[in-house]
Amino acid sequence: MQTSDMDYLTVALPKGKLFSLSAELFAKIGYTAEGLSDQSRKLIITNEEKKIRFIVSKTADVPTYVEYGAADIGVIGKDVLMESGKDVYELLDLGFGKCHLMMAVHKPERRPKLTDYAHTRVATKFPHIAEQFFNEHGMQMEYIKLNGSIELGPIVGLSESIVDIVETGTTLRENNLEEIAYIMDATARLIANRVSFKLKFDRIHAMVEDLRQILESEAKA
Numbered sequence: 570m571q572t573s574d575m576d577y578l579t580v581a582l583p584k585g586k587l588f589s590l591s592a593e594l595f596a597k598i599g600y601t602a603e604g605l606s607d608q609s610r611k612l613i614i615t616n617e618e619k620k621i622r623f624i625v626s627k628t629a630d631v632p633t634y635v636e637y638g639a640a641d642i643g644v645i646g647k648d649v650l651m652e653s654g655k656d657v658y659e660l661l662d663l664g665f666g667k668c669h670l671m672m673a674v675h676k677p678e679r680r681p682k683l684t685d686y687a688h689t690r691v692a693t694k695f696p697h698i699a700e701q702f703f704n705e706h707g708m709q710m711e712y713i714k715l716n717g718s719i720e721l722g723p724i725v726g727l728s729e730s731i732v733d734i735v736e737t738g739t740t741l742r743e744n745n746l747e748e749i750a751y752i753m754d755a756t757a758r759l760i761a762n763r764v765s766f767k768l769k770f771d772r773i774h775a776m777v778e779d780l781r782q783i784l785e786s787e788a789k790a
């Protein structure tokens with residue numbers, strides 16, 4: 570394994586929904602870098618003075634960069650972290666990116682039971698989480714991995730149900746789907762490489778404490 574350069578703290582930020590919120594949070598503790606914005610195409614942005622390096626990665630790849638030590642620290646949704654199964658420390662619940670994972674089906678005529686769907690097909694970005702959930706309910710399923718627009722699955726007959734994220738519920742409503750089982754809540758988490766956490770303990774610990782203070786003061790406001 571590689572541990573990111575000892576002089577620098579390397580932070581992996583996910584593209585997409587969590588990017589701006591993560592960058593804003595780091596900026597509040599003084600972790601800024603010129604050119605760190607949604608619009609930039611730069612993949613590595615360094616603040617030489619503070620010895621911080623941000624790497625901007627595809628969301629699902631953040632746990633991989635952190636597990637291998639290419640990044641010391643990362644921000645990632647709990648959903649993606651659980652699905653990845655990567656061996657990293659989870660240091661802090663950052664609170665934003667709130668959503669939940671659930672199972673939904675095409676709007677049924679009568680209230681269905683979860684077990685009505687045993688042995689059917691589930692479309693999902695989260696096959697590991699889905700399998701764990703259905704196993705806990707003693708249900709054997711067929712998992713169809715999709716990478717986006719999961720709600721299409723039942724509409725076009727690819728699957729009988731989906732396991733996906735819900736935030737406002739708009740996507741379910743607009744596609745005539747109904748949640749029939751709650752699986753888990755998710756928020757953004759701060760994660761760390763296990764070796765970096767030991768080798769760069771003072772720096773990471775100080776950063777976590779600064780972030781914790783910001784989050785606590787925002788929660789009180």
Ligand SMILES: Nc1ncnc2c1ncn2[C@@H]1O[C@H](COP(=O)(O)OP(=O)(O)OP(=O)(O)O)[C@@H](O)[C@H]1O
Nearest residue numbers: 584585586587627628646647649666667668734736
């Ligand atoms: N409405 C939402 N839809 C999707 N994810 C949400 C939502 N609200 C919060 N999140 C959180 O934001 C994380 C990132 O979502 P995003 O849609 O940016 O990921 P992605 O589409 O997998 O990434 P990428 O844009 O790199 O393909 C999710 O893993 C989840 O934890």
Ligand SMILES: O=P(O)(O)OC[C@H]1O[C@H](OP(=O)(O)OP(=O)(O)O)[C@H](O)[C@@H]1O
Nearest residue numbers: 717718719733734735736737738739740
């Ligand atoms: O409850 P809502 O507020 O409607 O949000 C939920 C939707 O957001 C996510 O999709 P995303 O925007 O990440 O696009 P994707 O389908 O490409 O994953 C998720 O997969 C749902 O489709």
